Amino acid sequence: MAKFLNKEEFYKDNQKYSLLPFKFSDFDKDTKILSNMIGEFQLLPNSTFEDFVNNNLTNDNSLYSDLRDKHFFTDTNTSVALDLLPIKIRTKYQMLSNFTALHIFVVSLRCEHSCPYCQVSRQSQDKNTFDMDEDKAEKALNLVFQSPSENIKIEFQGGEPLLNFEIVKFIVLKAIEIKPNEKNLSFVIATNLALINNEILEFCSKYNILISTSLDGPKDIHNKNRPRKGNNSYEKTIEGINLSRAYLGFDSVSALMTTTYDSLPRVEEIIDEYIKNKFSGIFLRPLSPHGFAIKTKSYSKYRFNEWLDFYKKGLDYIINLNKNGIEFFEHFSQVILKKMLTSDSDGYVDLMNPSGLGIAVAVYNYDGKIYASDEGRMLAETGDDYFCLGSVEDEYSDIFTSEKLLNVLDTTFTKSAPLCADCVYEEYCGADPVFHYATQKDIVGHKPTSEFCNRNIEVFKYLIKLMNESKYVENLFRSWVR
Amino acid sequence: MLKLSGNFEHFNELDFSRKMFKVTSNYHLPKVLHQDCIFLNKGNDLHPNFDFQLTFNKKNLKQSNKNIIFLETDFKYLSDDDVLVLDSKTKRTRVLYRTNSPNNYILLTERCNHYCLMCSQPPKNIDDSFLINEAMELIDYLPRNLSNFGLTGGEPTLYGDQLITLVNKFKVFLPDTQLDILTNGRAFLNQNYSLALAKIKHRKLRIAVPVYSSNPITHDYVVQSEGAFDETIKGILELKKLNINVEIRVVLHSVTIPDLVSLAKYIVRNLRFVDHVALMGLEITGFTRANFDLLWIDPWDYKDILSEAVSILNDYNVPTSVYNNQLCLINEDTKSNYQKSISDWKNEYIDECKKCTKILECGGFFSSAVQHGYSNHIKAFKNEANQI
Amino acid sequence: MVIDLSVYSKEVVVSVLHRLSYIFTGKLVSKDKQIAEIEFVKIENGYDKENLEELIVKELNDQILRERISQETESVRNLILAHAFSRTNFIKDNG
Structure with missing residues (x-):
C-alpha cells in the first residue's frame, strides 16, 4: 500500500489569490459587507476586509473559505469559480425572461367601497363610462396572446371587478377559446369579496x-x-374568504394588506388577523406613493421610517411565531431573500431589474388604454399619462417595443444608473421608474434622497443582520425561499 | 455476508477456459435455451438433459456425460436468473448478478487515478481489462426487465471510449434499466467525452460523482490527487450542460464532516441542478481500516451537522438521501431523507437491534462495521408511545 | 475642503459628492491643475463641516478602493460576462 499524503501537502506554497469582481460598503461601524455579481454576500470585520483587499488574508482564516466558496476570488487551488459564475449569471437572466407575464384587465372603475386611499375607484352607476366593453376586451386579449411569455396570468381588477362580472366571464371564455396551445393560462380576480356569491364561485371553480x-x-x-x-x-x-375557500380550495384564496397610517402601530394585531384566518403568510407592503394616495395626503403623513419600524416589528413577531411552532412567512422578505440566497427571482415588479414595465406586467384599462404597470395607470388617474403605452387599437409592436418603453427600461437599468452601479445591494434591488417618476419626476431617480432606495437598503440590511445574528433565523429564512 | 466468489469442483474435464452462465432451476426449460444456462440442482438428483449443472451435493460429482459443478453451500443463495462465471483454470466462480439483490453492481476495473483515504476497493495498477469485456458479455445474460444496475471501479472512465461502447450496449439491450456509473467525473471535463456519452441518449443513465468538500484542499486530500476538485466540478458541469443525470456522493467521515454544511451551501448555490445528493455513512473496509483513527467519527456526534446539511439541501429542493447510517443515529428531521440502503449481502444487525421496533425501516450495519467498529449510541426504538 | 487631485481623481470626488448629496450639497471648484476645493453650499441638519470632512475622506478612500478593485477585476469580469452570454445551450432549472 502506497503512503498517504498529509493534508498539508495539498496547500500550494504560493498562496496568492486573485480578486473576482465584487462591491462593498459599510455595514455597520465595525463591519463591511461585500457582494458579487450573483448576489452572494459576506460580512467581514473591517480589519479582515483590509487584509482581504490587500492580498493578506491567509487560508487558515475560516472567512477565507467562505469568500472562496462564494466566489470572491480564485487561488492556486481552485479557479472553478470562472466556470460557475457565468452559469449563475446566465441562469439569473434566463429566469428574468421566464417570468409569468401578468396582464391586468381593469374591467370596471366602479366600486361600492369608498376607500380614502384608493387611487382610482369611482362611486358611480354609469356603466357606459367606467366599464370595459366586449370590443375592447377582445382587442386586449389579442394583444395578450402576442406576448412572448409562455405563462400568462390574467388578473381582473377594478374598481370592483365583480360589478362587471359579465365581462369577466366573456374574457375568460374568449381567452380559453383563442389561447394558443403552447401557452399556459391562469386567472385571478382581485376583489373585496363583498359581492361574491355562489353563482360567481361556480364559474370560478369551473x-x-x-x-x-x-x-x-x-x-x-x-x-x-x-x-x-x-x-x-x-x-x-x-364571509367571502370562507365561502371562496369552500368552493375553490383553501390555497386558491389569497389576501393582500394595504398599509395605512392606522396600521403602523398595530402590526402584531394585523398579523394575528392573518393567522386567525389561517393564511400562511402576509405581505407587509409599503404604501405606494401614487395617485390619490399622494393627493389625499395620506402618503405625506406616512414616513418611511415609520413603515420600517412597522416592517421590522412585524418581521420580529413572525420570527417569534415560527419559534413557537407556528409556520408563517412574510412575503416582501421572501422576495428579497430569494434574490439573496438563490439565483432565481420572483416576478415582483417593484424589485425587477431591468424594470418589469411592459415585460412582466401590462395593464389594459377599462377605456382601452394600456399602461406599463398598475401604478402607472393610477398615476394616469391623477392626470399624468406618462406611463401610457398606447391603446388596444394599436399594433402589438407599437405598444410593447415602442421607443418610449425601451428608453424607460434602458435608462433605469441599475447596472448603469448612477450610484446603483456601485451599490453593494444592487443585485437585490430593482429599478422602479414609476416610483421615482411619481416622487421625483425622474424615472431614474436621485438615489441618495430616494425613499425607495433608503427603504430597500434598510430592509436588505435588516434581513442580513438577522441572519447573521441567529442561526435559527438563517435556517428559517432559507426555508422561505423553497 | 454473502460469498460472491469461491472455488468449485468438477469431475469431467471442462471444455472451456472461461464461461458465463445464467442459473436456472426450470426443469422444463426448452432445450434450445439450455445453451447459456446452468441448471441448479436443489435436490439430490441430476437433471437428465442439461449439459451444465450446479450441485451442492458432492456425491453428484461422479462420472457422467454432463458437466457437473460442485459448489460449497455458501452459494445456496443462488437462484433463477442469477449469472455466474466459471474459470476452469483457477477453478473459481464469481457471481456477477443476483436476482434477489436490490442493487447489482459490477466492478469494471481496480485501476484508479484517485487514492481515496477511505477507498473500499483499494486500487491496483494491474491489467484487468478482461473485466469490461465480461461486462459487455454480461448484458446478454441480464433479464430484460431489470430495474437497476451499477458500474463501479476503480475508475471506469479509464477505459475511455470502451466505457461509451459499454453504455451504448446497455442502452440497446436494457433501455429501461436504471444504469448508475460511479466515477470521479474528471474525464467528463473533456467535452468530447461528455458529448459521446450524451449522444447515446440513454434515458436512465446516472453518473454518480463524489464531491467531498467545497474546500478544494480537503477534497484533493481525501482523494489524494492535486487538482481533482476543479476537474470533478468541471466534469459535473459538462455533464449537466448535456442534460445527463448526475448524483453527488459524499462519504461522511472525520475529514469531510467539518466541511459538510459549507458543502451543502456550495451545492445549493452552484450545483443546484444536480439530480440527487447521496450522503453516505462510512463503510469500515479497504483503506478505511488502515486510516480508521483518521476517519472514524461516531455518527451520533455529527447528527446535528447532518441535519443542517440535509435541511439546506431540502430547502432548495435538491433531492437528497442519507444512506448507511443506522436509524437511531440520525435526528428526527433527517428521517424523511433516510434510505434503507445497505445492500442485502452486507446488512447485519447487533443484539440491541433485536429489541428495536424500527428494525425493518433501518439499513442496519455493514458486516465490516459489526466487525471493526460502530457507534456507541446504538439504541433500540421502543413503542412509539413511549418515545414521546 | 481642499482636495489633491493627484490623489483623488475628479471622477472620484464627483461620485462622492453625489453619494453624500443627502447630507450636503457641495460645489467642486478648481484652484489649479492639482488642487480643487469643495465648497459647502448647503448642509442638512445634524451635520457640521468637521464631521462632514471626515466622512468625505472616508468615502473618497472607499471610492478609490472601488476603482482599484474594478480595474483589477475588469478583465476577469469581461471574461465571465462573455462566457455567460455566449453559449446557447444551457442547463435547465439551474439554481
Whole structure:
C-alpha cells in the first residue's frame, strides 16, 4: 500500500489569490459587507476586509473559505469559480425572461367601497363610462396572446371587478377559446369579496380562477380603511374568504394588506388577523406613493421610517411565531431573500431589474388604454399619462417595443444608473421608474434622497443582520425561499 | 455476508477456459435455451438433459456425460436468473448478478487515478481489462426487465471510449434499466467525452460523482490527487450542460464532516441542478481500516451537522438521501431523507437491534462495521408511545 | 475642503459628492491643475463641516478602493460576462 499524503501537502506554497469582481460598503461601524455579481454576500470585520483587499488574508482564516466558496476570488487551488459564475449569471437572466407575464384587465372603475386611499375607484352607476366593453376586451386579449411569455396570468381588477362580472366571464371564455396551445393560462380576480356569491364561485371553480382579496387587519382597521354602506366590509370579506375557500380550495384564496397610517402601530394585531384566518403568510407592503394616495395626503403623513419600524416589528413577531411552532412567512422578505440566497427571482415588479414595465406586467384599462404597470395607470388617474403605452387599437409592436418603453427600461437599468452601479445591494434591488417618476419626476431617480432606495437598503440590511445574528433565523429564512 | 466468489469442483474435464452462465432451476426449460444456462440442482438428483449443472451435493460429482459443478453451500443463495462465471483454470466462480439483490453492481476495473483515504476497493495498477469485456458479455445474460444496475471501479472512465461502447450496449439491450456509473467525473471535463456519452441518449443513465468538500484542499486530500476538485466540478458541469443525470456522493467521515454544511451551501448555490445528493455513512473496509483513527467519527456526534446539511439541501429542493447510517443515529428531521440502503449481502444487525421496533425501516450495519467498529449510541426504538 | 487631485481623481470626488448629496450639497471648484476645493453650499441638519470632512475622506478612500478593485477585476469580469452570454445551450432549472 502506497503512503498517504498529509493534508498539508495539498496547500500550494504560493498562496496568492486573485480578486473576482465584487462591491462593498459599510455595514455597520465595525463591519463591511461585500457582494458579487450573483448576489452572494459576506460580512467581514473591517480589519479582515483590509487584509482581504490587500492580498493578506491567509487560508487558515475560516472567512477565507467562505469568500472562496462564494466566489470572491480564485487561488492556486481552485479557479472553478470562472466556470460557475457565468452559469449563475446566465441562469439569473434566463429566469428574468421566464417570468409569468401578468396582464391586468381593469374591467370596471366602479366600486361600492369608498376607500380614502384608493387611487382610482369611482362611486358611480354609469356603466357606459367606467366599464370595459366586449370590443375592447377582445382587442386586449389579442394583444395578450402576442406576448412572448409562455405563462400568462390574467388578473381582473377594478374598481370592483365583480360589478362587471359579465365581462369577466366573456374574457375568460374568449381567452380559453383563442389561447394558443403552447401557452399556459391562469386567472385571478382581485376583489373585496363583498359581492361574491355562489353563482360567481361556480364559474370560478369551473375555470380554476383564483381569488385575491384585501384584508387590512382587525375589524376596526379594516372597516376604517374600507368604508362602505353598512360599515361591514370586514364581515363581508371574512364571509367571502370562507365561502371562496369552500368552493375553490383553501390555497386558491389569497389576501393582500394595504398599509395605512392606522396600521403602523398595530402590526402584531394585523398579523394575528392573518393567522386567525389561517393564511400562511402576509405581505407587509409599503404604501405606494401614487395617485390619490399622494393627493389625499395620506402618503405625506406616512414616513418611511415609520413603515420600517412597522416592517421590522412585524418581521420580529413572525420570527417569534415560527419559534413557537407556528409556520408563517412574510412575503416582501421572501422576495428579497430569494434574490439573496438563490439565483432565481420572483416576478415582483417593484424589485425587477431591468424594470418589469411592459415585460412582466401590462395593464389594459377599462377605456382601452394600456399602461406599463398598475401604478402607472393610477398615476394616469391623477392626470399624468406618462406611463401610457398606447391603446388596444394599436399594433402589438407599437405598444410593447415602442421607443418610449425601451428608453424607460434602458435608462433605469441599475447596472448603469448612477450610484446603483456601485451599490453593494444592487443585485437585490430593482429599478422602479414609476416610483421615482411619481416622487421625483425622474424615472431614474436621485438615489441618495430616494425613499425607495433608503427603504430597500434598510430592509436588505435588516434581513442580513438577522441572519447573521441567529442561526435559527438563517435556517428559517432559507426555508422561505423553497 | 454473502460469498460472491469461491472455488468449485468438477469431475469431467471442462471444455472451456472461461464461461458465463445464467442459473436456472426450470426443469422444463426448452432445450434450445439450455445453451447459456446452468441448471441448479436443489435436490439430490441430476437433471437428465442439461449439459451444465450446479450441485451442492458432492456425491453428484461422479462420472457422467454432463458437466457437473460442485459448489460449497455458501452459494445456496443462488437462484433463477442469477449469472455466474466459471474459470476452469483457477477453478473459481464469481457471481456477477443476483436476482434477489436490490442493487447489482459490477466492478469494471481496480485501476484508479484517485487514492481515496477511505477507498473500499483499494486500487491496483494491474491489467484487468478482461473485466469490461465480461461486462459487455454480461448484458446478454441480464433479464430484460431489470430495474437497476451499477458500474463501479476503480475508475471506469479509464477505459475511455470502451466505457461509451459499454453504455451504448446497455442502452440497446436494457433501455429501461436504471444504469448508475460511479466515477470521479474528471474525464467528463473533456467535452468530447461528455458529448459521446450524451449522444447515446440513454434515458436512465446516472453518473454518480463524489464531491467531498467545497474546500478544494480537503477534497484533493481525501482523494489524494492535486487538482481533482476543479476537474470533478468541471466534469459535473459538462455533464449537466448535456442534460445527463448526475448524483453527488459524499462519504461522511472525520475529514469531510467539518466541511459538510459549507458543502451543502456550495451545492445549493452552484450545483443546484444536480439530480440527487447521496450522503453516505462510512463503510469500515479497504483503506478505511488502515486510516480508521483518521476517519472514524461516531455518527451520533455529527447528527446535528447532518441535519443542517440535509435541511439546506431540502430547502432548495435538491433531492437528497442519507444512506448507511443506522436509524437511531440520525435526528428526527433527517428521517424523511433516510434510505434503507445497505445492500442485502452486507446488512447485519447487533443484539440491541433485536429489541428495536424500527428494525425493518433501518439499513442496519455493514458486516465490516459489526466487525471493526460502530457507534456507541446504538439504541433500540421502543413503542412509539413511549418515545414521546 | 481642499482636495489633491493627484490623489483623488475628479471622477472620484464627483461620485462622492453625489453619494453624500443627502447630507450636503457641495460645489467642486478648481484652484489649479492639482488642487480643487469643495465648497459647502448647503448642509442638512445634524451635520457640521468637521464631521462632514471626515466622512468625505472616508468615502473618497472607499471610492478609490472601488476603482482599484474594478480595474483589477475588469478583465476577469469581461471574461465571465462573455462566457455567460455566449453559449446557447444551457442547463435547465439551474439554481
